[in-house]
Amino acid sequence: MKITLKIWRQKDSNSKGAFKTYVAEHVSPDMSFLEMLDVLNNDLIRKGEESIAFDHDCREGICGMCSLYINGHPHGPLQTTTCQLHMRSFKDGETITIEPWRAKAFPVVKDLVVDRSAFDRIQQSGGYVSVNTGGVPDANEIPIPKKIADEAFDAATCIGCGACVAACKNASAMLFVSAKVSQFALLPQGKPERKERVEKMVAQMDAEGFGACTNTGACEAECPKGISITNIARMNREYFSAITTSYEVAVKGGD
């Protein structure tokens, strides 16, 4: 396959970026999208040019590190991660435009690499269960209905890749935050910190500069893990009931 690539090149976060066009002459349909970029980078290095920076790690679709906004879709045309996308999803002779995630809260570090530490800070603000050390509890000590366990697990499959933010016309992080809120709100272990958690995580989300939700559903349609916007409704519910009934929580966000 012959593929023309329009790729966003940007030296660092302070420089102005621009598209640069490359031609990949011998692309195998069995290559993954990232392998295609690896080959292109090898060529660039051989020619003495600077290789294209992009994020990746596990290449198994589980770590959430790979990104790339491909032809108007985060992770490309399929509902999967970019590392699990193969060149057979494209046509011979096609032109592919590759951009970094675009969000104020995800500044470009270099080329196609963005800084997603805003997600880490949201998690750190409340996306955990405080467990005091002690003996290992018996596995069946706390009964949890299967349906609830499944729903919590579905929310927990979020890999924090940021495709929801990239896909959303408002660069909103609601799908990510709501998945993290839901995963704990559904389970007994998450109950003690339930109200405080959602208040703090929403405050941090807003402080990072993510947008609001217009309920377009684009995030759900693009999420490689199929996280449902039902979680967003749950987060809204959790938030409204928390903020109106909790003891006052000191939320600051930002620092």
Added chain:
Amino acid sequence: MNWFTTLFTSTLGRKLLMALTGLFLILFLLVHLIGNLQLLNDDGGKSFNLYAEFMSKNPLIQIVSKGNFFFILLHITVSLFLSIKNRNSRGSERYAVTSGNNSPWASRNMGVLGTLVLVFLVIHLKDFWAAMHFTEMPKAIYDGVEYRDIYSVVALWFAKGWYVGLYVFCMLAVGFHLWHGFASAFQTLGLNHQKYNPIIVFVGRTFAVVVPALFAWIPLNMFFF
């Protein structure tokens, strides 16, 4: 910040205001439609004029009407705040290539559709509401009592083709706004449940088609028949 300001300066709290005011405006549309349908009664405008008189005299209706103005202004103000924040959230650089096939058209264009509704509202309020409240009206006499003849004012406007066209076009905007907005409000409020989602979507879409269609039918009917 205390919890109250925290709530209403948060993205979620602002959406809460959008949803609550939006749902109130939906109720208002329904009541307004029932009134407007009186225009179709073949009685030279009597039932419409009596209805208009009742609405502008009844103290309870007047309070609700003040509330309605306030909610419209709130809906518009908050939508402005949200739209600006949402636009800024993308950052300084925007995507070169975007795709629309991951979300419905109306959901991505609520701001544009709302603005069309606003343009309509301004024209509509000037021609009918302000005319009724601030200008000398023609009079009609029923059973020896004098009433303001708002019917003849409406009939005059609805005899103009371009005005009817504009009216129908704006009703299309209302329809699309609600095609997404109705169900969206429930999602925003967190009222989302497997059992009820299909009902909410069905009622919302039916409302978004039937109510604007009936609104539009009135001037079309008066123009053509």
